Amino acid sequence: MILAFRTPNDQQHMMMTRILLPLAFVIPFTLQAQDRYVTRDGHVSFHSETPMEKIEAHNHKVTSVMDLTTLAVEITMLVKAFEFEKALMQEHFNENYMESDKFPKATFKGKIGGATAEQLSKPGDHKVTVEGDLTIHGVTKPVKVEGTMSRKDAGSVRSSATFIVKPEDHGITIPGMVRDNIAKEITVKVDLPYSKM
Amino acid sequence: MFRPAIALSALWFTAVPLHAQEESLLDLLGEEEPTKEYTTASFKTSRVVNGHSLENTAHGVLDFKIGHRFGFLNTGLEELFGLDQATIRLGFEYGLTDRIMIGFGRSTFQKTVDGFAKYKFLRQCQSGCGMPISAALVVATSINTLPESKTPWYAPDRETYFSHRMGYNFQLLLGRRFSEAFTLQLMPGLIHRNLVISTEEANDVYNMGFAGRLKLSKRVAINAEYFYVLAGQLRAQNVPADRINDPNPGYKNSLSVGFDIETGGHVFQLHFTNSTGMFERAFITETTGDWANGDIHFGFNVSRVFTLHRPKKKG
Numbered sequence: 001m002i003l004a005f006r007t008p009n010d011q012q013h014m015m016m017t018r019i020l021l022p023l024a025f026v027i028p029f030t031l032q033a034q035d036r037y038v039t040r041d042g043h044v045s046f047h048s049e050t051p052m053e054k055i056e057a058h059n060h061k062v063t064s065v066m067d068l069t070t071l072a073v074e075i076t077m078l079v080k081a082f083e084f085e086k087a088l089m090q091e092h093f094n095e096n097y098m099e100s101d102k103f104p105k106a107t108f109k110g111k112i113g114g115a116t117a118e119q120l121s122k123p124g125d126h127k128v129t130v131e132g133d134l135t136i137h138g139v140t141k142p143v144k145v146e147g148t149m150s151r152k153d154a155g156s157v158r159s160s161a162t163f164i165v166k167p168e169d170h171g172i173t174i175p176g177m178v179r180d181n182i183a184k185e186i187t188v189k190v191d192l193p194y195s196k197m
Numbered sequence: 198m199f200r201p202a203i204a205l206s207a208l209w210f211t212a213v214p215l216h217a218q219e220e221s222l223l224d225l226l227g228e229e230e231p232t233k234e235y236t237t238a239s240f241k242t243s244r245v246v247n248g249h250s251l252e253n254t255a256h257g258v259l260d261f262k263i264g265h266r267f268g269f270l271n272t273g274l275e276e277l278f279g280l281d282q283a284t285i286r287l288g289f290e291y292g293l294t295d296r297i298m299i300g301f302g303r304s305t306f307q308k309t310v311d312g313f314a315k316y317k318f319l320r321q322c323q324s325g326c327g328m329p330i331s332a333a334l335v336v337a338t339s340i341n342t343l344p345e346s347k348t349p350w351y352a353p354d355r356e357t358y359f360s361h362r363m364g365y366n367f368q369l370l371l372g373r374r375f376s377e378a379f380t381l382q383l384m385p386g387l388i389h390r391n392l393v394i395s396t397e398e399a400n401d402v403y404n405m406g407f408a409g410r411l412k413l414s415k416r417v418a419i420n421a422e423y424f425y426v427l428a429g430q431l432r433a434q435n436v437p438a439d440r441i442n443d444p445n446p447g448y449k450n451s452l453s454v455g456f457d458i459e460t461g462g463h464v465f466q467l468h469f470t471n472s473t474g475m476f477e478r479a480f481i482t483e484t485t486g487d488w489a490n491g492d493i494h495f496g497f498n499v500s501r502v503f504t505l506h507r508p509k510k511k512g
Contacts, residue, residue, distance in 0.1 A: 065222035074222045086504045087255030096415045
């Protein structure tokens with residue numbers, strides 16, 4: 001009724017503002033925030049095996065977010081959260097090799113390939129290829145990793161992968177004295193139980 | 198006509214940067230809670246040189262320590278600058294928890310057996326909490342096991358009781374790792390000796406220790422420690438004439454400087470010190486060597502750790 005007192009032009013403006021204005025807010029968010037998954041208790045472990053010594057460490061506090069619309073994935077973890085069987089090994093890992101005070105986090109940022117968003121929305125195990133940047137010890141390297149994404153139901157996806165990291169690629173030097181104790185290629189295992197955000 | 202258009206385009210502009218920020222998916226999770234983290238590795242091992250450091254042997258870890266001091270450097274070529282002589286301490290230390298450790302050792306010096314317990318009751322906080330320092334309490338005892346006739350207090354007409362052989366050390370360690378490389382530690386302490394040689398000596402000897410560590414590289418650090426004994430508490434039996442006016446005639450404060458070299462499971466400590474003994478009663482109250490005179494021992498400690506028990510980590 002109020003509109004009747006206004007000119008047609010004004011009416012049009014009001015319509016535009018009332019309809020488009022909220023849309024303007026909503027569109028940029030909703031388009032992106034569709035199919036996101038998160039985990040805060042992911043598990044990353046690494047294994048180094050030489051005839052001299054076997055080293056293994058586990059981090060159960062790995063955080064990751066992935067978006068199955070854009071197929072983007074990000075992972076982050078505190079280096080100090082890796083737990084070793086031997087306390088001294090853990091200390092040396094942080095003090096001498098990873099310099100965890102200087103570089104507290106290890107991160108990955110990349111894209112999921114090898115399967116489409118639609119395929120990944122269906123239950124079952126899907127082979128995927130994840131490609132992106134791995135940052136350890138402050139040094140970023142491009143990596144390409146084969147992995148599996150298993151979907152149980154609409155609300156949860158589990159991603160796992162095993163790959164090799166070379167300490168020297170990330171500027172981690174291993175002194176001669178312990179060269180026989182630490183493998184040149186470290187096997188890293190990732191297991192991320194995601195649930196819908 | 199204009200206003201809605203302007204309003205709309207303005208909204209798009211404000212919306213777009215928001216959208217761009219979201220490029221990091223992790224930002225969606227918001228601010229992380231800072232994890233509670235304690236400072237570690239203030240020193241490479243549980244000893245600075247002779248004295249205790251802020252560090253404990255971890256839970257379930259056995260540390261076998263070999264302490265070795267050669268003779269005084271000023272003994273000259275005849276004694277190969279001290280290398281012909283040796284005094285040692287063998288010790289075992291074990292972490293009952295990450296904060297409580299116990300240990301014992303046996304020294305050549307007066308054939309002494311010593312035992313101690315160390316409790317780290319404050320831990321310097323790195324993040325997520327506020328404690329600026331680490332603090333530990335050290336309680337130790339030492340028992341001289343020399344045959345009666347060889348004890349320094351021996352008198353043929355007097356009986357030696359077992360308690361005469363005992364001494365105690367009470368020490369507070371207060372320290373802070375100021376930076377990646379630099380740690381400083383203060384050690385107010387009290388040494389109680391059940392029996393002293395003369396009435397001029399105090400049974401309770403108050404002392405103050407200072408220690409520091411500077412990392413030169415990831416695996417090499419330089420350490421120094423100094424124990425200041427308040428004047429008038431000690432007096433040797435036969436004081437040389439030139440030392441009669443010393444604060445503690447016949448005795449010197451213990452000063453040691455050395456390097457820590459860490460190689461995986463071992464820590465090697467190479468140092469120079471004017472103290473011969475390697476337990477507190479010996480190096481705080483019975484140091485006779487004078488740095489100015491060249492009464493300096495070259496010595497080393499070797500620490501080798503064994504993980505005996507693997508405590509279950511808290512999830």
